């Protein structure tokens with residue numbers, strides 16, 4: 001970026017040096033405008049404003065690919081696409097149909113519902129802090145946000161359109177042509193759609209829940225129940241072995257003993273390894289209270305039912321993690337844990353005007 005800027009500065013200041021003093025200023029501006037648009041159309045198209053991601057205290061820096069550094073223009077384009085049903089065959093479904101800002105960019109359906117009410121096969125995950133995920137989807141089948149973005153567009157139960165057709169639509173739209181030229185110096189195409197959607201999703205950062213405020217020193221941010229629940233979660237129980245770090249996941253794949261027979265085999269769908277049956281990416285728990293029902297298939301309707309599952313130790317399965325054992329929690333302990341999980345709801349995140 002800085003190279004482009006300095007080139008631009010040079011063109012600009014050379015012209016000023018030559019012309020200042022000889023022409024009235026309006027003429028100078030006019031000449032500059034002509035010179036600039038006539039000689040340097042491509043550079044003009046690339047002038048962008050770098051965006052610096054606000055990383056909350058306690059978070060690491062996310063990896064942002066070299067060829068898709070964040071700029072306001074890329075994010076703006078990705079945001080417009082994220083909310084635009086033009087990316088679905090009958091123009092009824094956008095990314096935001098399933099990833100609602102008010103639900104931490106998830107929804108409240110057990111299984112996602114896409115074009116013409118077609119049911120998918122999994123529960124919609126939240127997009128909070130996806131910039132830090134090392135891979136995507138519940139079995140980890142997609143390596144980057146860039147590659148992930150085209151998945152739902154072509155999926156026949158989600159948006160059901162070819163990328164070529166979606167791009168052709170955007171090339172009939174003056175705004176998209178202009179924004180795309182500025183952001184990626186090319187006409188709307190698969191490259192532009194996937195990268196801009198990835199750029200927008202990387203700014204969806206959630207790190208200001210009452211729990212975060214508490215860890216930054218505000219003793220009043222959590223209730224006594226929540227503090228008791230936090231101690232259970234981190235110290236007395238094994239929750240934080242899996243749901244660890246600032247995003248409450250180590251991104252491993254685990255079988256929690258939800259079933260004896262898994263209809264959705266999870267990670268094994270990708271690896272075809274029987275040892276991976278029933279293993280799913282450990283979900284972040286940020287904003288979890290906003291996104292019932294739970295688990296990969298939305299089969300547990302509430303946080304109470306998730307706690308009952310862990311308390312019972314789950315079903316017997318050869319791949320079940322040894323960390324999942326009956327807990328014998330009291331009713332009070334279960335409700336303390338739920339209160340703690342509720343303290344991960346980040347109102348700043350779901351109401352952030354920058355995201356809408």
Ligand code: HEC
Nearest residue numbers: 094095098112113114122123124125136137138152158197
């Ligand atoms: C019909 C509902 C639906 C639509 C529309 C939809 N998604 Fe999703 N999204 C899902 C579901 C369901 C999953 C989980 C799929 C899986 O794990 O196999 C998901 C997963 C994701 C993930 C991975 C999250 C993670 O934790 O691994 C990202 C990122 C994502 N979607 C972004 C998008 C973008 C960008 C769009 C628009 C181009 C979009 N989604 C459109 C339902 C939808």
Ligand code: HEC
Nearest residue numbers: 237238239242254280281282283294295296306310321323
């Ligand atoms: C062995 C690792 C592991 C341990 C230990 C563990 N979890 Fe989980 N947790 C997971 C996985 C994997 C899932 C997703 C399972 C699925 O999708 O079927 C999950 C799902 C959840 C969910 C539902 C999230 C959602 O969005 O659907 C909650 C809530 C949760 N765990 C809380 C806890 C609590 C509280 C504890 C401690 C009592 C705990 N977990 C212990 C791995 C673990």
